[in-house]
Amino acid sequence: MYRYLFSFALFCAATNAVASVYENSINVTFPDKVATLTFSEKKEFPKKELGVNIRYQSSGPVIGSIYIYNAGLGQIPTGVGSPIVHKHFAQVIDEVKQLAAMGQVKAVNMAVGGSTISSLKGCGPQFMWRAYELDMGDKVLSSYTYLTGLNNNFVKLRMSHLKTDVQGKRDVEQFVEGIRKVLGNCKD
Template sequence: MHRYLFPLALFCTVTCATAGVYESAIGVTFPDKVAGLTFSDRKEFPKKELGVNIRYQRSGPVIASIYIYNAGLSQIPNGVGSPIVHKHFAQIIDEVKQLETTGQAKSVNLGTGGGRISSYKGCGPQFMWRAYEMQVSESTLTSYSYLTAINNNFVKLRISHLRGDEQGKREADQFVEEIRKVLGNCKE
């Protein structure tokens, strides 16, 4: 019996271990699962100022991407209060508008009002954010863009789910809540 325990323990260690993705630019390790979404891949962009993309997803689809980059800037104040962050968020929303003109999406609807600032309780950064809808292929998606700044880097979240998917909406909200704790190195 004892001769089977070591191989079993080794199997569980290898297959049950929680992998993480460490991002040295902001000193954060992202877990393999967040709010029911599973780590999918990490992409490093060829231009250093474009940084990296860390992607999570589940079938249904719910897709969440985390972008960490400095956009070529050397000084980016932490949080969401600086004019630099507000200006960059406006650029992000302009890029969303351009998805329709470039043919990447149809019927982009930003609704009314501008970006908002979150008011989450507890540990972790706040975000500027905005919701919008767009048609991609045959699906209409509800998407959200979030932005904050940490350690001279922008941290942008983009989350999408099928329009009307209440579980997808809950997972998107939970994803933001959990990622802000990861970003804040919270000890909860």
Template structure:
């Protein structure tokens, strides 16, 4: 009798483990196993404390959404997008994106639009400074977006990338930002 229930118990535990959520102590939020149709793909803690942690969600295509939570060594990071330290950090992040071609990590990087934009979502959740860009890699071309805000004395950076021209992925990008901002804001 015990032998026949053991495989069922193991299967139940394995299925439960794949649908777990992850608590992020720096922000006091629980991150879901799915965001905008993207499945949780993992968590990476960086060895340098100031680089923080990265959570990723992904679907085939490939479409990948990531949330980075870190301080970058800053001692005081105000909430929102207006503080000079948040604006300077966003400029630094976009500068690093542009350098990808220079250091050989991409064939080219082309920023979209003439400058950054700020989200103006209604309801609960943080707003972000953001910028889109095209990255040409050996494997193909990606459309990517980077969003940055200050939240609970951390920088929060969202990065969403998908194959250039994938109309569904473009819709998923907006859904990802909308859904994850509600999670980050502790919205009900």
């Protein structure tokens, strides 16, 4: 009887757990949970150069999306030091600025100071990043875009939380730190 109860308990635990997801283009396994965010879904885009999106979400309104793609380029240097990564980051930020013109948001307000290169301690890649606000009409989101090169791919993080969420920025920072460790195959 105990053996059956134990087997049933293991079955329930296995079916309720969210599995980690492997992304072969960069040879990385993403865990079911990073900081306060839990894996939500993986979407493969129809065009190979657009790659995949791996989405995480918190129980609150924090959302993190990881885009892994090559944009049709054959060689993408690792890290943030190359002109290729800098040029692509400028294109990514220009696309964010165009969201209001395309009618997807009411307004985009870029943070003062421009783009920054992270100087995070420990294992894992550094990122180029930029903060901005997205006015959705009924709410305002604090958003962040991060970019690095890894294994001939761009790895882009898009993070958002409600501007009024005082915990949101800390959740974003913890998620970025966690994803750095995942991308770098770091051992705590």
